[in-house]
Amino acid sequence: METSNNIYFSKEHTWIKIENETGTVGITPFAQSELGEIVYVDLPNIGDEFKQDEVFGSVEALKTVSDLFMPLMGEVMAINEDLLENPTLVNEKPFDEGWMIKIKIKDLEELSNLLSEEDYQKNIEK
Template identity: 85%
Template sequence: MKNTNDIYFSKEHTWIRIENKTGTVGITTFAQSELGEIVYVDLPSVGDEFNQDEVFGSVEALKTVSDLFMPLTGEVTAINEDLLDSPTLVNEKPFVEGWMVKIEIKDLEELSNLLSEAEYQKKIEK
C-alpha cells in the first residue's frame, strides 16, 4: 500500500484524503481485495449531500454488492466518471485513479471519528 499518512479511514472501509475543505473519497485496498473484481460502481450525483456514515453508493463485484459509507458529512462536488467505464480502477489503483467522489466537507470536527492508517491496520488485522 502506498504511504497514506494524509488519509483517514472509516470503520466501514472507506478512506478520505483532505485538501483544505475538499475530501476525496474511495474504498480501501483491504475492502476491494475482500470484494474481488469490481464490475460496477453506483455513484451519487454532484450536489447530493450525505451525513457521516450514510450510504452514498455501492460497488458490485462478481459475487456480491457492498454499500459505500461516507466518511465525513459533505456535498458531492465531483464523481469519478472513469469508474463508469472502468470500474476495475478501484481494484488496480484504489488510492489514485480508483477514487469515487470529491466532497465539500461540512464539519472537520468529524475527523475525530475516523482512524489513522495505523489504527485502521490494527482493525483489519483482527
C-alpha cells in the same frame, strides 16, 4: 499500502484524503481485495449531500454488492466518471485513479471519528 498523512479511514473501509475543505473518497485496498473484481460502481449525483456514515453508493463485484459509507459529512462536488467505464480501477489503483467522489467537507471535527492508517491496519488484522 501506500498512503500519506492526510488520509483517514472509516471502520466501513472507506478512505478520505483531506485537502483544505475538500475530501477525495474511495474504498480501501482491503475492501476491494475482499470483494474481488469490481464490475460496477453506483455513484451519487453532484450536489447530493450525505451525513457521516450514510450510504452514498455501492460497488458490485462478481458475487456481491456492497454499500459505500460516507466517511465525513459533505456535499458531492465531483464523481470519478472513469469508474463508470472502467470500474476495475478501484481494484488496480484504489488511492489514485480508483477514487470515487470528491466532497466539500461540512464538519472537519468529524475527523475524530476516523482512523489513522496505523489504527485502520490494526482494526483489519483483528
